Amino acid sequence: MTYQFDRAAYERRIAWYRRARFGMFIHWGLYAIPARGEWVRSVEQMPEEEYLPFFDEFAAPDFDARAWARAAREAGMRYVVLTAKHHDGFCLFDTATTDFKSTNTPLGRDVVREFVDAARAEGLRVGLYYSLLDWHHPDYPHYGDRNHPMRNDPECGNERRDFNRYLDYMHEQVRELCTNYGTLDILWFDFSYDDMRGEAWRATELIDMVRSLQPGVVIDNRLEVSGEGYGSLATAHPAPFHGDFVSPEQMIPPDGIHGEDGSELAWESCVTMNRNWGYAADDHLFKPASMLIRSLVECVSKGGNMLLNVGPDARGAIPPESMERLAAIGRWMRLNRDSIVGCGRAGLPRPEYGRWTRNGDRLFLHLYDRPVGSLPIPEVGRDQVASMRYLATGAEVPVSTSWTHSDYGEILFADLGPDPCLPDPIDTVVEIRLR
Structure with missing residues (x-):
């Protein structure tokens, strides 16, 4: 057989x-x-x-x-x-x-x-x-x-x-x-x-x-x-x-x-x-x-x-x-x-500052580097985002409204605050919940 x-x-x-x-x-x-x-x-x-x-x-x-x-x-x-x-x-x-x-x-x-x-x-x-x-x-x-x-x-x-x-x-x-x-x-x-x-x-x-x-x-x-x-x-x-x-x-x-x-x-x-x-x-x-x-x-x-x-x-x-x-x-x-657990590919291009993982409508941006100024997230549309939070603490990561990126209005930017260092230097994870 x-x-x-x-x-x-x-x-x-x-x-x-x-x-x-x-x-x-x-x-x-x-x-x-x-x-x-x-x-x-x-x-x-x-x-x-x-x-x-x-x-x-x-x-x-x-x-x-x-x-x-x-x-x-x-x-x-x-x-x-x-x-x-x-x-x-x-x-x-x-x-x-x-x-x-x-x-x-x-x-x-x-x-x-x-x-x-x-x-x-x-x-x-x-x-x-x-x-x-x-x-x-x-x-x-x-x-x-x-x-x-x-x-x-x-x-x-x-x-x-x-x-x-x-x-x-x-x-x-x-x-x-x-x-x-x-x-x-x-x-x-x-x-x-x-x-x-x-x-x-x-x-x-x-x-x-x-x-x-x-x-x-x-x-x-x-x-x-x-x-x-x-x-x-x-x-x-x-x-x-x-x-x-x-x-x-x-x-x-x-x-x-x-x-x-x-x-x-x-x-x-x-x-x-x-x-x-x-x-x-x-x-x-x-x-x-x-x-x-x-x-x-x-x-x-x-x-x-x-x-x-x-x-x-x-x-x-x-x-x-x-x-x-x-x-x-x-x-x-x-x-x-x-x-990590229950996650897999995000279906997005690899970000400049780290990697993506995903579980359903939850995107996880793994940040390895901190850019100067606000964080550009061109892989996700502004109108797709319901919330952004640091996964480790649940603290809000606001959408940036800084004038410094006003030339790039079509791109979503995240406001990581004034500290030039990431909260976790190994991998700071931002959870983005999609609408």
Whole structure:
């Protein structure tokens, strides 16, 4: 039977996700102990025997899933996504398929169970990341694979490896995640490459199983692509395993993302605070909070979401640099969340001094710079405006009647007062209600 894309069902399940706009990614696992990033085994071509000792050290005395979830909620995030299994094959859940799991480490706990319970208790939507790759499983291709740590070791040949046996294992782990942890809101697969795409993962079978167990779950597009590529949702004939959203990585699309027919696609930029997803002790190149706030606004202004990453350390704590930025974002979001949550494109040209977001008849002008004199708003007609207010305080922003712009009578100007500085130097939001 030929697969038929059900547009109505798709729009129902993606609706909450389009409104949420802001989420937290959490990368955590054994790689937090060497503290050189989550790809440490691949980058250093580290043999398994050198990596396994970290399993016996994984005690994480500061691990507190409720603290993670609280940090996300207080930052204004609406959903959280945790790495249930990353490329190294280590599982943060109590799977029956392998002993290589958190319940067998000194920590001795089902991290996914505690995470989903904590996220729900904080009122957050729950997502689980699952790597299609597995550098621990003996049947996953080793020699010659682009990413495997043993890719250049001819003694690790693939002659006796049975990839279908690995796929049975992988499918069963996904079944466990979809069965044992209640309703999942997001399933975030990672990632396809070279010939490992689509049906190479037995993707139709996998998604049929997932949809039977979690009919409302939102799924990314990486059964088909990686951080680059849109996937078949962008075409006139989506595959049975199409993703529900596009997942650009470490960049924000110049004009959002559109399908071949010009329609807007749901998308989410996943972004690190520094340069690594997993904890990296020597990586201190953290983006300032102002940049992260403006990046969130940029995503929303282009019709997308932002998934902002934290990488807890070996003890299980979110690094202080990340917590400081989450707190700063939270302070801004508490005053300005209405300009993010439920918002999207305004359908207006980008303003000279910032960006637009919109929710129905509410326009939100995000001001990054203060012009000399009154603020010109040529994108909105004077007769369209019912009111203008600072979103953070509700204070009126009057329409300017200054003689200084009398030569431009057709343009709406806002009176920002005598202070040459904006109330919020990061992003001052003016709410314009339309008639």
